[in-house]
Amino acid sequence: MKQKKTPVRxxxxxxxxxxxxxLAVLNLTRQSAPExxxxxxxxxxxxxxxxxxxxxxxxxxxxxxxxxxxxGADASASTGQAAGSAGASISDLAPEGDPYxxxxxxxxxxxxxxxxKIVYLTFDDGPSENTDRILEILKQYDVKAAFFVSGQYGTxxxxxxxxxxxxxxxxxxxxxxxxxxxxxxxxSMDAYLADLNKINEEVVAATGYHASLIRFPGGSRNQHNxxxxxxxxxxxTRRGYTYHDWAVSCGDxxxxxxxxxxxxxxxxxxxxxxxxxxxxxxxxPSQNATVEALGGLIEELRNQGYEFRALDNSIRxxxxxxxx
Numbered sequence: 001m002k003q004k005k006t007p008v009r010x011x012x013x014x015x016x017x018x019x020x021x022x023l024a025v026l027n028l029t030r031q032s033a034p035e036x037x038x039x040x041x042x043x044x045x046x047x048x049x050x051x052x053x054x055x056x057x058x059x060x061x062x063x064x065x066x067x068x069x070x071x072g073a074d075a076s077a078s079t080g081q082a083a084g085s086a087g088a089s090i091s092d093l094a095p096e097g098d099p100y101x102x103x104x105x106x107x108x109x110x111x112x113x114x115x116x117k118i119v120y121l122t123f124d125d126g127p128s129e130n131t132d133r134i135l136e137i138l139k140q141y142d143v144k145a146a147f148f149v150s151g152q153y154g155t156x157x158x159x160x161x162x163x164x165x166x167x168x169x170x171x172x173x174x175x176x177x178x179x180x181x182x183x184x185x186x187x188s189m190d191a192y193l194a195d196l197n198k199i200n201e202e203v204v205a206a207t208g209y210h211a212s213l214i215r216f217p218g219g220s221r222n223q224h225n226x227x228x229x230x231x232x233x234x235x236x237t238r239r240g241y242t243y244h245d246w247a248v249s250c251g252d253x254x255x256x257x258x259x260x261x262x263x264x265x266x267x268x269x270x271x272x273x274x275x276x277x278x279x280x281x282x283x284x285p286s287q288n289a290t291v292e293a294l295g296g297l298i299e300e301l302r303n304q305g306y307e308f309r310a311l312d313n314s315i316r317x318x319x320x321x322x323x324x
Contacts, residue, residue, distance in 0.1 A: 090210050093240065099190075100197045102204065105212040105240040110316040117306045118276045120315075121145040122246065124176055124215060125253075126283035127162035128153040133291045134283050135165055141298045144310035146172035146244075148215040150180045151199055153285060160206030167207055172310045174213035174244070175199050182217060182224035189231055196236075212241060212313045219245045221320040233321045244317045246280035252290045253282050260292035267293070268300045278311070278318045 094101035123134060127149055138145055147166050151159065166173050177185050178198035185195045196214070203211055214236060216222075220243055221229045236243055248270040250263050258266065271277045281290050298308065311317075 100193050103193060103197050103200060103239055105210055107237075107240040107242070108212075108313045110242075111314055112316055113276070113309075115307065116275050117304070119271055119301055119306050119308050120276075120278045120311050121281065121308060122148065122215070122244070122278060122311065123281045123283040124148045124217075125150055125152060125180060127159055127166070128283060128285045130285055130287055130291055131162050131166070131283045134294060135169060135171075137291070137294050137298075138171070139169060141295065141308075143298055143308040144171055145308075146174055146213065146311040147283065148174040148176040148213070149199065149203065150176045151178040151202060152180055156202065156206075159202065163203060163206045163209075167209055170310075172213065172312055173203065173207070173209060173211055174215060174311075175203065175211050175241075176215055177217055178202070180217050185217065186225040186228065189228060189235060192228075192232055193235070213311060214241050214243045215245070216243060219320050229321050233319075242313055242317055243319065244278060244311055245320045246278045247274060247318050248277045249280040250290060250293070252287050258289060260289045260296075263289050264293035264296045264300065267297055268304075271301055271306065272304055 090102060090104055093104035093106070121138075121143065123131070123145060126147060131147070134145075149159070149163060149166075153159070154162075163173060175196060176199065177192070177195045179185065179195050181195075185192045200211065203209060216225065216232070218224055220233050225232060233243060248267060250267040251258055252263060267279060271279065281287070281294075283290070301308075
């Protein structure tokens, strides 16, 4: 005989079933839910993120190449600063209001070349077509020289090409004056500077080169500039230039009308009396004897043990008017 269920027992049974179902659902939820972070680690992570953000704000973004090699980067920075200093404009050397701001250069300390038996070949008044011939001879004998240029011969384009040839072949290019007119350039200090500035501007325009050597037409002291030679030499020295005179003249501009053989012999004899000689030649269109004498002179002096070098800004100059 079946027992009849009472309302109390039915309620208890329903409660048990609901409890079992609830436990099952809770267990499934725990298994599928992602693991929650440890609450104690949260402050540490926030602190790290804050530090990273601070670094991102305070440090600019860098090119990977900047950090690839720190030593290389430092070397590049150092080189860049040096190049920037060396590349400063020449006009930056001029005081405010100077009418010729391009007529400044960087003076270098001079040294005495202790090598014995040296000859420095120098050529004035060109460039001209004879400059081309002289450059070929110098190349043939592997000799370097100095050319003090003017604006007397040829067109601007022809002079520009020859100036570039002088520099491209490793010779020294210096300033003479543009007009080479004694009456004009030695009329006053300003007249000289204006004429010198004109040839300087032509050289810079043609070559980009700022010459640091000059030669006064007729030398630093002559009958045309005696009244202002001390003032002139002091002024160009103040502007950073080194002026060079000469110890030996080949005589090609002295009206002697020497043959090539005579010019070669007289010049060689004069050089052989000295341990060191700065020799004056001219590379004007009329000086064919100089061109013809040059090769023989180089051979003669080499046979006597002389070396040939080009003047530069480090060599102590031979000067008629001394400047300390």
